Amino acid sequence: MQKKRVFPLGQGVLYLLPSLLLFGMFVFYPLLDSVKLSLSYVDLMGEAAGYAGWQYYREMLSSAQFWHSLGATLLFAVYTVFPGMFLSLVLACLANWKLRGIGIFRTLFAFPLSIAVAGASMIFMMLFNPSTGVLDYFLQLFPLPAVFWLSDPNWALFSIAIIAIWRSLGFNTIVLLSGLQSIPEPLYESAHVDGASPWRIFKDITLPMLSPTLFFVFIVSVINALQTFGEINILTQGGPVDATNVMVYAIYRDAFFNQNYSYASAESIVLFLLILGLTTLEFWAMERKVFYR
Amino acid sequence: MAGIRFEQVSKDYAGHKVIEPFSLEIKDGEFFVLVGPSGCGKTTMLRMLAGLEETSGGSIWMDGADITHLEPKDRDIAMVFQNYALYPHMNVYNNMAYALKLRGYSKERIQDAVEKAAVMLDMEKLLKRYPRELSGGQQQRVALGRAIVRQPKVFLMDEPLSNLDARLRVQMRAELIRLHAELKATIVYVTHDQVEAMTMGSRIMLMHNGAIQQVGAPMELYGEPANRFVGGFIGSPPMQFLQGSLSWEDGRGVFRNETIKLFLAGDCSFQGEVCLGLRPEHLSLAKEGDANTIQGTVEIVENIGSEAIVHFSVGEAPLAIKIPTPRSLPKNGESISVMPGNLPVHVFNLETGRYIAKLRSEG
Numbered sequence: 321m322q323k324k325r326v327f328p329l330g331q332g333v334l335y336l337l338p339s340l341l342l343f344g345m346f347v348f349y350p351l352l353d354s355v356k357l358s359l360s361y362v363d364l365m366g367e368a369a370g371y372a373g374w375q376y377y378r379e380m381l382s383s384a385q386f387w388h389s390l391g392a393t394l395l396f397a398v399y400t401v402f403p404g405m406f407l408s409l410v411l412a413c414l415a416n417w418k419l420r421g422i423g424i425f426r427t428l429f430a431f432p433l434s435i436a437v438a439g440a441s442m443i444f445m446m447l448f449n450p451s452t453g454v455l456d457y458f459l460q461l462f463p464l465p466a467v468f469w470l471s472d473p474n475w476a477l478f479s480i481a482i483i484a485i486w487r488s489l490g491f492n493t494i495v496l497l498s499g500l501q502s503i504p505e506p507l508y509e510s511a512h513v514d515g516a517s518p519w520r521i522f523k524d525i526t527l528p529m530l531s532p533t534l535f536f537v538f539i540v541s542v543i544n545a546l547q548t549f550g551e552i553n554i555l556t557q558g559g560p561v562d563a564t565n566v567m568v569y570a571i572y573r574d575a576f577f578n579q580n581y582s583y584a585s586a587e588s589i590v591l592f593l594l595i596l597g598l599t600t601l602e603f604w605a606m607e608r609k610v611f612y613r
Numbered sequence: 614m615a616g617i618r619f620e621q622v623s624k625d626y627a628g629h630k631v632i633e634p635f636s637l638e639i640k641d642g643e644f645f646v647l648v649g650p651s652g653c654g655k656t657t658m659l660r661m662l663a664g665l666e667e668t669s670g671g672s673i674w675m676d677g678a679d680i681t682h683l684e685p686k687d688r689d690i691a692m693v694f695q696n697y698a699l700y701p702h703m704n705v706y707n708n709m710a711y712a713l714k715l716r717g718y719s720k721e722r723i724q725d726a727v728e729k730a731a732v733m734l735d736m737e738k739l740l741k742r743y744p745r746e747l748s749g750g751q752q753q754r755v756a757l758g759r760a761i762v763r764q765p766k767v768f769l770m771d772e773p774l775s776n777l778d779a780r781l782r783v784q785m786r787a788e789l790i791r792l793h794a795e796l797k798a799t800i801v802y803v804t805h806d807q808v809e810a811m812t813m814g815s816r817i818m819l820m821h822n823g824a825i826q827q828v829g830a831p832m833e834l835y836g837e838p839a840n841r842f843v844g845g846f847i848g849s850p851p852m853q854f855l856q857g858s859l860s861w862e863d864g865r866g867v868f869r870n871e872t873i874k875l876f877l878a879g880d881c882s883f884q885g886e887v888c889l890g891l892r893p894e895h896l897s898l899a900k901e902g903d904a905n906t907i908q909g910t911v912e913i914v915e916n917i918g919s920e921a922i923v924h925f926s927v928g929e930a931p932l933a934i935k936i937p938t939p940r941s942l943p944k945n946g947e948s949i950s951v952m953p954g955n956l957p958v959h960v961f962n963l964e965t966g967r968y969i970a971k972l973r974s975e976g
Contacts, residue, residue: 506698509665514712514763515686524711528702611702 351592358585366581376586386587388562389570390594392477396566397545399481400488404541405534407485408492413526415493416500426497433490437550444483445470445555473563476556480564483551488544492537499533500526531610539602546595567591615676615689615766615799616641617662622671624657624823632657633824634671639801639816644793646814647803650846654823656771659803663692663769675766688767691760695772697752699744699759706740709759730761733795750781757789761796768800774809786812807847811835819843836957841966844890844959850922853932855889856963866972872928876905877958879972887969890959893922893935899950905975906952907932911943925949 333340358376360368380386415426432440447453448469456466469479503526511521527534549568552558558565558573565573567587575584617639624632632654639645647655660666662673664685672681680688691712699708706727713723731737734754744752753773760768773789774782790813793800804810810817811831819826819834819842827839831847838844844852857870859877861884866877868889875889899906909925909932921936923943934951936942943949953974960969 504696504698506694506696507700509685510692510694510698510700511711512665513663513685513690513692514759515715516711520715525700531702 354585354588357581358589360582362581362585364579372582376582377590380583380586380590385562385565385570389565389567389587392562392564393546393566393568393591396477396481396484396548397542399478400484400545400548401538401541403481404485404488404492405537408489408496408537409534411489411493412496412500413522415497429493429497430490432487433494435487437487438554440483440487441551441554444479444486444551448479470555471560473561476560476563480548480551480556483555484545484548487551488541492541495537496530496533499530503529528611532612535606535610538606539599542598542602543595546591546598567594617767617799617801618674619662620672620674622658622661622673623669624654624661624666625669631823635825636671637818637825637828639799642797642799644790644800644802644813644815646810646817647801647820648807648810648814648817648846649805649820649826651805653820655803655805655820658820659769659771659801662767662801663690664688689765690767690769691763691765693756693760693768693770693773695775697744697756697773697776699752699755701744704741704743705736705747705755705758708744708755709762712759712763726762726764727758730758733761733792734758749777750785753777753781753785757792761792766799768796768798770800770802772804773802775804775806782809789813808849811847817847819846821846837968837971838890838959839968841888841890841961841968844961844968848892848894850893850933850935852890852892852959853930854961855891855927855930855932857887857889858885859887859960860884865975870928873907875907875953875958876975877972878975879970881960881970881972883960883962883969886963888961888963888966890961891932891953892957893933895953895956895958896932896934896951897954898934898936899952903950903952906950909949909951911945911947911949914942914945916942923949925951 357366357368359372359374361370361372363369411429415422415429435443447455450456450466450468450471453469455469459466467475470476507525507529508521511525516524547568548566549572552564552566552569553572556564558569568591571584571587571591574580574587578584619635619637621634621636622632623630623634647658649655657666661668664680664683664687668681672679674680675688685692700711703711709727709730710723713726718726727740728737731740734757736751736754736758739747739751739755744755747755753776756773760770774785777785786809789800789802793813802809802813810819814831816829817831817834818828821842826846827834827843834843834847838847838852841854845854855868855870855873857868857873860867860869861882866879866881868875868877868887896907907927909927911923911925912931913924915922915924920938921942922933923936924931924933925943926932932951934949955973955975958972958974960972961967962969
């Protein structure tokens with residue numbers, strides 16, 4: 321009996337080993353090391369050189385810069401998560417129509433998924449260009465004043481959010497579409513016979529049946545929003561006037577420009593706890609409302 | 614409650630006719646069963662009546678009104694789906710109340726209707742449960758309850774018992790018969806199971822390859838099958854067939870093929886190639902000295918206690934005989950002698966399969 325139990329366990333660990341190694345090397349070890357660095361004085365080589373206690377955390381919490389970054393990060397999540405989910409839900413519903421050639425649209429909707437962040441950023445840099453960009457051209461047709469998408473501090477975070485939303489559409493649409501397609505057809509027919517209007521069918525059948533998928537997309541979207549880096553690094557470098565200096569970018573700047581490894585580590589631990597806390601909160605608040613079949 | 618009339622209704626998919634134009638009248642309060650093998654078009658017909666499927670031609674009338682192009686919700690029908698299609702995120706009460714809520718009924722009225730249906734189906738205790746917490750039979754009841762609370766003019770049921778186990782199916786069959794008597798509603802019921810059709814239907818419509826084969830009371834289809842297909846479909850075990858030629862000599866019918874010669878009596882003038890339909894329950898074991906018998910070799914014996922079915926072959930043709938209260942049964946490989954003994958023998962045209970006459974065997 322004993323032997324029987326031990327063998328599969330060893331076998332299981334063996335199967336897990338490749339991922340455990342990778343995760344250990346690139347996730348768990350850096351995480352633990354960050355905790356250590358955030359509590360230490362660190363030399364220019366990035367080596368811990370003596371215990372510093374909570375000094376860097378205190379410094380961070382009393383820094384206006386940190387609170388600004390935190391605010392920008394949360395604002396960015398608000399800008400991206402709900403509009404992104406809404407748009408991808410609309411696209412997924414459209415793509416769920418049984419029409420001739422719908423496969424072409426499904427592929428198009430998933431397209432953003434295949435474009436790297438650098439490519440997407442370059443495309444949007446051209447679209448956003450105040451003198452040659454298409455977006456301002458359209459605005460002026462109406463005529464509306466031109467917007468300095470990336471160089472106006474009031475607009476920059478919003479503009480980056482547009483890119484992030486566009487980039488998230490592919491993944492979200494695919495996931496939501498697969499969720500939609502797993503809803504059994506007879507449920508719609510039954511609701512139809514029961515006398516439900518298209519809107520009631522969407523509200524009473526589609527949304528509840530899609531809730532686990534929506535919940536999953538929501539969690540992933542929030543985490544992605546809190547960790548956005550590529551677009552900002554390429555297009556605004558945290559500017560203008562720190563408008564897009566979200567936490568991940570602040571961490572990057574503090575660590576690799578200011579060489580303040582301890583401070584950056586402390587920031588990254590706080591970001592980690594923020595994501596962990598938010599995700600836990602989301603689970604606690606929303607899981608009861610999610611219907612799992 | 615309402616009568617339904619189909620007028621030259623047909624259905625094609627992509628230029629391919631799946632239902633030949635047909636006309637049909639279903640009377641008010643009738644338990645009307647559409648039966649046939651899978652793919653015969655019976656479910657399509659039901660879905661056209663429900664409004665879930667467009668007709669390709671013809672018109673459908675209910676209570677004297679043309680409903681051909683009405684939305685399902687405007688037809689005053691309720692449908693029970695094969696897999697029940699219960700809303701998994703609503704409890705039993707809300708599943709049943711949903712259609713009434715959509716109609717804007719008051720809370721009290723809804724509660725009253727749901728509770729009444731729950732009592733009728735003996736499931737008052739299940740109202741708070743979710744579909745996933747119910748057994749197949751209970752889910753089936755909820756699906757029925759959902760239809761009953763609507764008090765529709767017509768109930769449509771698409772193979773509602775096919776997902777239940779055999780014992781439960783028998784029980785629900787009786788329950789549906791009782792419900793029909795109680796509600797006095799028009800029910801249009803689709804099934805592939807001829808036993809369900811025979812036991813439940815006021816009238817049956819048998820379909821095959823998108824065409825109506827016969828419409829009538831169960832015993833009409835059993836006793837006077839319009840063609841060979843109907844004969845072979847209705848009855849359990851099904852009618853068995855012998856091919857040969859029929860001729861009339863001195864007022865006696867003579868059926869012949871390579872292996873047998875059978876004398877028949879009756880009123881018929883057809884001569885030529887025919888197919889003889891024999892029901893296993895109309896055959897009996899021959900005693901010594903009996904004339905006009907059929908000789909065969911036993912192949913399989915199915916004994917279910919109250920009766921036994923003995924399958925045997927006559928030349929190439931398989932036949933079967935149903936023996937009530939079996940005591941000593943023939944064994945595999947034994948030769949067997951049976952006789953139709955003054956019981957009905959159905960004659961079908963070999964080429965067209967059409968019914969020619971019902972004769973009796975001599976003896």
